[in-house]
Amino acid sequence: MFGLDKLFSQKTPSFNLVSPLDGELIDKSAIPDPTFVEGILGPTAGFNPAVGVIYAPCDGKITQMFRTGHALTITSLFGAEILIHVGINTVDLKGKGFKPLVNEDADVKQGDPLIEFDIPAIKEAGFSLEVPLVICNPDDFKKIEFVAPTQVKAGDPICTLEK
Amino acid sequence: MQEIIYKITDPRGIHARPAGQLVKLIKEYKSTCQLGSATNLVDGKHLLSVMKLSLQQGDSLTLQFSGADEKEAADAVLKFLQENL
Numbered sequence: 001m002f003g004l005d006k007l008f009s010q011k012t013p014s015f016n017l018v019s020p021l022d023g024e025l026i027d028k029s030a031i032p033d034p035t036f037v038e039g040i041l042g043p044t045a046g047f048n049p050a051v052g053v054i055y056a057p058c059d060g061k062i063t064q065m066f067r068t069g070h071a072l073t074i075t076s077l078f079g080a081e082i083l084i085h086v087g088i089n090t091v092d093l094k095g096k097g098f099k100p101l102v103n104e105d106a107d108v109k110q111g112d113p114l115i116e117f118d119i120p121a122i123k124e125a126g127f128s129l130e131v132p133l134v135i136c137n138p139d140d141f142k143k144i145e146f147v148a149p150t151q152v153k154a155g156d157p158i159c160t161l162e163k
Numbered sequence: 164m165q166e167i168i169y170k171i172t173d174p175r176g177i178h179a180r181p182a183g184q185l186v187k188l189i190k191e192y193k194s195t196c197q198l199g200s201a202t203n204l205v206d207g208k209h210l211l212s213v214m215k216l217s218l219q220q221g222d223s224l225t226l227q228f229s230g231a232d233e234k235e236a237a238d239a240v241l242k243f244l245q246e247n248l
Contacts, residue, residue, distance in 0.1 A: 040180075
């Protein structure tokens, strides 16, 4: 049967996301915001940033750059819809301490810098700097698995998704 | 069809957290929901689209529910909006 062997040898399509920053990956339970702890927006991991730059966790398109520059959404080429939110309640900073580096609808490559943020200034203003990363369309995947809490560098694999 | 028009009073507008809570609630119902400004309605069950509306304080949010449980969905969502936004 021509082609049948090929059909059966096909693996489940699987995709990786990489760390969007240098720092530490933490369990979502360590994020001081119940929205993220309870995963209301979707499967969630948290990060403690060591350096104030967010990089693209995958190839994709910037779906939204929040007007205050404290968060963005990106749709990956393989269809994951991802929210990266820098700090907790940082919407209240109204953009202070954040510098968006890309525009909405921009096509980006994994590792492109997306947001610069001023860690000392944001801390000084009294805000917590955990960075939740959320997969907002879990229904489109069979499996979503984050790696265990660990030190990370931008570009290290942090999540496997299977369709 | 059930329609709600609600004026946002929260000074932060519909940012990530309330958008997530709103979409989660809408997903609990079978009815479809289109929501947004009068001229730009999006799928109320699609979180990224709802966040991207980035509705601000003073903006009017229109929601249209269609389906078997549209009345229940509209009632529950209106209650959520009044309590949170």
